Amino acid sequence: MSTVKNYTISIEGNIGCGKSTALSQFTNSPLFEIIPEPVAKWTNFYGFNLLEMFYEDQQRWAFLFELNALRTLAETHTLRIRKPIKILERSILCTRRCFMENIYQTGKLKDVEYRMLDDEYQRLTTNNSCHVDLIFYLRTTPEVCMERIQARNRPEEVSKIDWKYLASLHQLHEDWLYGHNGRDSTNSSNVIIIDANQDREQVYATINTQLSHPTERFYEHQNSMIDKYASLINETIEESIDETTRKLRKRVRLLTTLSLIINVCLFFVKIIASILSNSLSIISSVVDSAVDLVSSLILFWTARAIRNRNQYRYPAGRTRLEPVAIIILSVIMCSASAEILTEALKRLLTYVRYLTHQTNEIPEVNMNIKQPIPIAAMCITIILKIVLYYFCRNVKVETIKALAQDHRNDILSNFVALISGLIAGQTLSGQINIRFVVIDPIGAIVISIYIIISWVSQATLHIRHLTGVTADPDFLKVITWIAMNFSSYLTKIDMVKAFHFGTDLLVEVDIGLPGTMQIQQAHDIGSRLQRKLETMPEIARAFVHIDYEFEHRPDEHKQI
Structure with missing residues (x-):
């Protein structure tokens, strides 16, 4: 079974910035579970007030207090709740980036203590267990924080926190959150900055407005789940299986056959275009079409093999041929793209040598308005691939999903190839500055890298499926x-x-x-x-x- 992570929001800011006051407005919300800062565990650790001890003698108690703070804040992250959205009054990320750094930079922690605390932090946050989806930074000046600390009159704080300490913490918060400087340490969390120097009503109104976005997403998700449940209530079992399966298989067969026929035709058309143009971008597109043809044959055979299984030899069916076929395709696609990438880099080097007068030889690119066949071939390819992608994009079968991704890749790669080839052709005919001739190999490089990244992602997903990853x-x-x-x-x-x-x-x-x-x-x-x-x-x-x-x-x- 899978553990469901709540959507987690953290309210961050200096001591006295108004976190507790802002959160008190959401205490009775049916949507938000408010998790206060675990001050009670800091002021009563088996009868010891660690917070007061820390403020009285930071040099002596800094390590012990920070260790306790890291562990207790980690517990707030992993705390099981009933409501869908968790709001933390300070996260473990803040303790690590601000408070722990402050006492280390001011000499309150020895190197060995700092390393030990960092190891503990890494252990506690392993596997994204202390994730944060959204951060509200209540940005407040040290002067305002000092006024509010004195007004709330907590015994651990009043005589022990000075302006210099608040100013140091303020700067660390700025370095971490202001301008998203700390994105790496917030696990790519979104950061919303709120001017908390204003009065509490304005701060509350701003937070409430910003919280409407995750709230809307939550209710949209809930409505889709309700629709899913409702569709399952009165569904007839046998008729549903037979009718759904029959329609799906028919559509899969039609789309794989149609893709195969079109890929065969486009392959020969683009061979002619590449011979006439001599554009490396067009040649890379031809290689892509060749691989498309192989992929269509593999997926066509896969769909046929799954449909015509031998129930005695394969009692559990042969549906796992789909991810196996897609992984094989990924290897073929990446290998072909890597070859084109190598050739593009060689031609780019040749153009660079020509432009720097190290050679007088330059490959020709005959792709311009006077040679309409390559241009027409690429335009036809793009239009047909758009049509195929439109019909494949919403079919919930992995074979067709792979085809849809391939068609989408072809749309982008052929468009880049067309533009790159045209620019290179116009350049060599003297209508554009000769320096732009490098666009052709650069276009081929972009196409190749995009295809490699796309198919590596596909292969990774299906390897996880084959190894039995849990359901959503x-x-x-x-x-x-x-x-x-x-x-x-x-x-x-x-x-x-x-x-x-x-x-x-x-x-x-x-x-x-x-x-x-x-x-x-x-x-x-x-x-x-x-x-x-x-x-x-x-x-x-x-x-x-x-x-x-x-x-x-x-x-x-x-x-x-």
């Missing part, structure tokens, strides 16, 4: 909802697990039924739940386990 948390929620509302006889949902089996998912659900129920009735409930789950197109197989007691471990299978 929202999908697990849907499975759990179906099981909970399936039968009034259910006494418990003991476990819900969903993980990738190639592109599709395997689902395991452990349900509880009364121990006195007849085996026939229990079997029928489990069987109908299994078939209900398998109506969902994402699920390849669903396994429903039935039990009557729950003293055992939820997952009794061998750990692998």
Whole structure:
């Protein structure tokens, strides 16, 4: 099962900037869970007031207090809550970037203590466990902070915090958050800066306005989930499976066949265009089309092999051929692009040598208005690829997703090739400054790098699918909802697990039924739940386990 991370917001700022006052306005909100700074754990650590001890003698207690602060703030990040959005009054990131740095820079921490605290911070934040999605920086001058500290009159602060200390912390906050200087340490969090020198009503109004964006996203997400649940309530099992599968298979067959035919035609058209133009960008596009042709053949064969499986030789089906085929395509695409990249770099070096008068030889590029065939070939290619991408983009089958990505890549690469070839052709014909001739190999380099990055990303995703990565948390929620509302006889949902089996998912659900129920009735409930789950197109197989007691471990299978 997967752990769902809440959307986490952190309110940051100097001591006395008004964090507690601003957060008090959201205490009764049904959407926000307010997590206050764990001051109680700092003022009562097994009867010791660490905060007061720190302010009285920072040289002696700095290490112990910072260690306690790191650990207690890490607990606020990982605290389980019922509401969807968590708002922290200061994060562990702030303790590391501001308070810990301040006492180190002022000589309150020895080098070995600083390194030890940093190691502890790295341990606590491993695997993004202390993630922050959004930061509000209440930007306040040290003078205003001092006034507010004196006004609230906390015994640990009044006589022990001076302006110099606040000014040092203010500068560290500025270095970290103002102008997004600290983006690397906030895990690419968004930072919203609020002028907190103004009165509390204005600060609250500004925060409230900014919070409307994650709130809107939350409710949009909730509405989509409700629509998903509603669509599953009265769905007829057998008819849904047969009709959905039939339509999907027909569309997959049509799109793979159409893509194959068009790629064959475009391949020969672009060969003619590359011969006539001698543009390296066009040649790179031809290589891309050749790989497209191979990819279409592989995906066409894959779709056919999955459709015509031997149920005795492949009892679990052959759907895992899809990610295997896509990974093979990724290797082919990257290899071809790497070859073009090498050739483009060689030609770029030749052009640079020509421009610096180190050679008189320069490759010709015959692509201009007087040679309309290469231009027309590229324009036809772009138009056909746009049409194919439009029809493939929303089909929820990995084979067609790969085709859609390939068509999208072709649109971009052919457009870049067309523009690069035209500029190079106009340059060599004397209509544009000769320096622009380098656009042709640069265009080929851009195309190659884009294709490599795109297909490496695809390969990484499908390798994770083949190795059994867990399903999306929202999908697990849907499975759990179906099981909970399936039968009034259910006494418990003991476990819900969903993980990738190639592109599709395997689902395991452990349900509880009364121990006195007849085996026939229990079997029928489990069987109908299994078939209900398998109506969902994402699920390849669903396994429903039935039990009557729950003293055992939820997952009794061998750990692998």
